[in-house]
Amino acid sequence: MFKFSIITDWINNLLHEWMPGWLATTIECVAIGVGLLLAYALLALFYIYYERKVCAAFQCRLGPNRVGPFGLLQSFADMFKILIKELISLNHIDKFLFALAPYLVIIASMLAFAVLPWGNGLQIINFNIGIFFLIAVSSIGVLGILLAGWSSNNKFTLIGALRSGAQMVSYELSIGLSVLTMVAFAGTMSVPGIVEAQSNLWFIFSGHIPAIIAFIIYLIAGTAETNRGPFDLPEAESELTAGYHTEYSGIHFGFFYLAEYLNLFIVSGVAALLFFGGWMPLHIPGFDTFNHIMDYIPSVVWFIGKAIALSFIIIWFKWTFPRLRIDQLLSLEWKYLLPINLFNLVLMTLMIVYGLHF
Numbered sequence: 001m002f003k004f005s006i007i008t009d010w011i012n013n014l015l016h017e018w019m020p021g022w023l024a025t026t027i028e029c030v031a032i033g034v035g036l037l038l039a040y041a042l043l044a045l046f047y048i049y050y051e052r053k054v055c056a057a058f059q060c061r062l063g064p065n066r067v068g069p070f071g072l073l074q075s076f077a078d079m080f081k082i083l084i085k086e087l088i089s090l091n092h093i094d095k096f097l098f099a100l101a102p103y104l105v106i107i108a109s110m111l112a113f114a115v116l117p118w119g120n121g122l123q124i125i126n127f128n129i130g131i132f133f134l135i136a137v138s139s140i141g142v143l144g145i146l147l148a149g150w151s152s153n154n155k156f157t158l159i160g161a162l163r164s165g166a167q168m169v170s171y172e173l174s175i176g177l178s179v180l181t182m183v184a185f186a187g188t189m190s191v192p193g194i195v196e197a198q199s200n201l202w203f204i205f206s207g208h209i210p211a212i213i214a215f216i217i218y219l220i221a222g223t224a225e226t227n228r229g230p231f232d233l234p235e236a237e238s239e240l241t242a243g244y245h246t247e248y249s250g251i252h253f254g255f256f257y258l259a260e261y262l263n264l265f266i267v268s269g270v271a272a273l274l275f276f277g278g279w280m281p282l283h284i285p286g287f288d289t290f291n292h293i294m295d296y297i298p299s300v301v302w303f304i305g306k307a308i309a310l311s312f313i314i315i316w317f318k319w320t321f322p323r324l325r326i327d328q329l330l331s332l333e334w335k336y337l338l339p340i341n342l343f344n345l346v347l348m349t350l351m352i353v354y355g356l357h358f
Contacts, residue, residue: 002298005121032124036114040262045075047261050308051315058319082257085250090152093247097151102248102255104144109262111137116269117191119279119299130191131183134270135176141259142168148256149244160243163233163326167224170333171231174221177341181214181348182207182274191273198277200285207275208356210348215275217337217344219313222267224329226260229318233326264311272306279303 015024049064049072056063064071090098114124115134125133142165149161185207186194197203203211224231245256272278279299283291324332350356 003121004119004299008121036110036124040110040113040258041079043265044258044261045079047264047311048075048078050311051261054312054315055319058316079254082254083251087250087252090247093153094151097147098247099252101144101148101151102252102259104147105141105259106144106255108137108139108141108144109259109266111140112266113262115191116266116303117195117273117278118303122279122300123191126190126192128188128190128193131179131189131194134191135172135179138266139172141263145244148248152244152247154247157244157246160246164227164244166326167227167231167233167329170330171221171224171337174217174333174337174341175225177338177345178214178218178221179270179274181210181341181345184345184348185211185352191278194273195278195280198280200283202275202277202280202282204275207348208351210344210351211275213340213344214348215271217341218271218274219310221333221337222271223314223317224333226263226267226314228260228264228314230321230323231329232318232323233329264314265307268307268310268314269303271310272303276306276310277302278306 012024012028015027019027052071052074053063055061064074067074067077111125112134115130115137117123127133145164145168146161149157149159149164152158182203183189183194185203186197188194188197198206200206204215205211207214245253248256279302281291281294281297281299281302283294
């Protein structure tokens with residue numbers, strides 16, 4: 001399988017040969033930043049279109065079909081529309097925190113976005129505690145949501161922010177324990193190390209029952225963490241208008257909108273990394289010809305394909321199940337998911353100690 005590190009190392013060596021080290025590093029950082037922003041924007045536009053089409057299929061509709069062939073340009077039209085919308089200035093708000101909140105949400109998702117392994121040797125942030133860093137930076141987003149609700153000086157936004165804070169802090173425990181279960185199985189917190197450990201068989205197959213339980217809990221908790229239905233209580237339209245971003249307009253509202261879709265991709269990408277081998281092709285021990293054929297599919301295609309497939313399941317949740325009440329939402333986490341997760345972590349530990357895995 002092709003290694004993208006060959007290209008990146010060649011570019012790095014070329015730049016350092018022709019210019020000072022500080023200038024080469026600056027150019028590399030700017031190029032990576034621009035590439036990250038471009039991928040961020042394009043993925044968000046794709047996911048907006050993707051969810052509209054999936055939603056339409058569930059509701060026996062056509063979805064976007066006017067702007068461009070098959071409605072492909074509808075997301076771009078919406079993007080340009082929101083870019084030229086007026087930023088409405090409000091009285092009686094904390095202007096600094098109100099403006100800061102959407103940027104915190106965007107920064108959190110961008111940092112988590114950068115940890116994901118897009119392909120073989122194609123990763124922006126790579127160090128030996130990558131999973132720990134991913135969990136840490138993904139927790140910053142809740143600060144932006146709480147600031148947005150509080151600084152808006154509106155009872156609906158404050159209630160939405162408090163709901164979101166309680167929900168995200170609660171379900172982060174289940175996400176963390178699910179991730180910890182698979183980290184214990186992999187024996188490393190390095191993102192490339194976790195992917196390489198699945199070179200023979202993906203963890204969802206080799207991890208037996210604990211891996212399947214961890215995957216199911218992660219998928220439920222990840223859906224709640226992104227504030228998507230049926231866990232979209234923080235922005236329940238029938239109760240709180242638009243929740244914590246009721247008072248936002250223009251590009252500031254667009255930041256929250258973008259972050260929601262990118263968080264969907266990040267949750268799906270982490271699930272692909274931990275349970276389905278990330279960019280690693282499907283390899284079955286003993287089937288050498290099949291494994292060799294799978295290696296011809298580019299690693300980027302494997303990772304993005306897995307993430308989009310898992311995103312479909314999360315979108316399926318939203319357009320299938322009714323919204324939970326706040327007491328039901330918290331009971332599900334504290335009374336069911338958390339105890340099951342703790343038991344599953346012990347089960348995985350026993351399986352590792354006694355070698356009861358492939």
